[in-house]
Amino acid sequence: MDVGSIIKRLEAGGHKLTPKRRAIVEILLAEGRHLSAKEILQALQGKFPRVSFDTVYRNLHLLEEMKLICALEMQDGGCRYQINLRDDHHHHWVCLGCGQTLEVPECPLPVLKKAAGAVKFKIISHRFEVYGYCEGCQ
């Protein structure tokens, strides 16, 4: 993922390319790890001292909708965001030490659905995250 292809996909979706929007993407690309909304705001304030939380969240929601970033729900309920390296639906192992993530090879839902068998339940959404420490942080 690079700035160019992300911008291309934003434009294809009919969204404006504003300086703050571009900067948020650049910050996420430059950092490589998952960042909280607050961290993104602080990084953004380097270039734009008057930027607001509202702008950060609005853009994060947009980028998430377009599947350009992954939103990771943390143990404490907060969210962290990172550039999406894949196009398909997937989950993460999240390192609580360094913030690195590993991607879970397969979503466990299909297997469970098969196991549930007869159970009639219309699935709307699901969440699955694993928290711990990567090799380097143990």
Added chain:
Amino acid sequence: MDVGSIIKRLEAGGHKLTPKRRAIVEILLAEGRHLSAKEILQALQGKFPRVSFDTVYRNLHLLEEMKLICALEMQDGGCRYQINLRDDHHHHWVCLGCGQTLEVPECPLPVLKKAAGAVKFKIISHRFEVYGYCEGCQ
């Protein structure tokens, strides 16, 4: 699960049996479905008009630690609580309509760990919930 066996386990754990603690257990048993902290507080205020949120959360956390209740994390980030019908670790299908829950037969984690194979990652915790509509609510 009945009040008696829950009280027995609280006492075995060295915890006092206070009127509010007992009432919270009774409310969860009587309702059968998962309740938010606010709903529990409101029900509790029927008997104890001056009870506080602090008391509700303190007791819910205690009951959860003792595995007497399950805390379900909802889509919106809030939590709901219900009497734990099983002693082992498990997850839930949560009906967004009626609040009913179905228990997932198996935790997907062991299978994933095997699939991950060589990955060295010290797991601290994980979350897995499925949201949707049960047969009656579809």
Added chain:
DNA sequence: TATAAGAATAAGAATCATTCCGATTTAAGG
């Protein structure tokens, strides 16, 4: 280049679940 329309933003208030605090009360054992 000028204009218009809609998208995006700023600033700060509001929300809402949850936690924290210091003062007071209470359950349970001896």
Added chain:
DNA sequence: CCTTAAATCGGAATGATTCTTATTCTTATA
């Protein structure tokens, strides 16, 4: 009954996220 740690109260504080209104950009089109 006494003692003491545990539990509670009342309300303030927290912190992430959302909302509101006025204002400013972007982009397309004339």
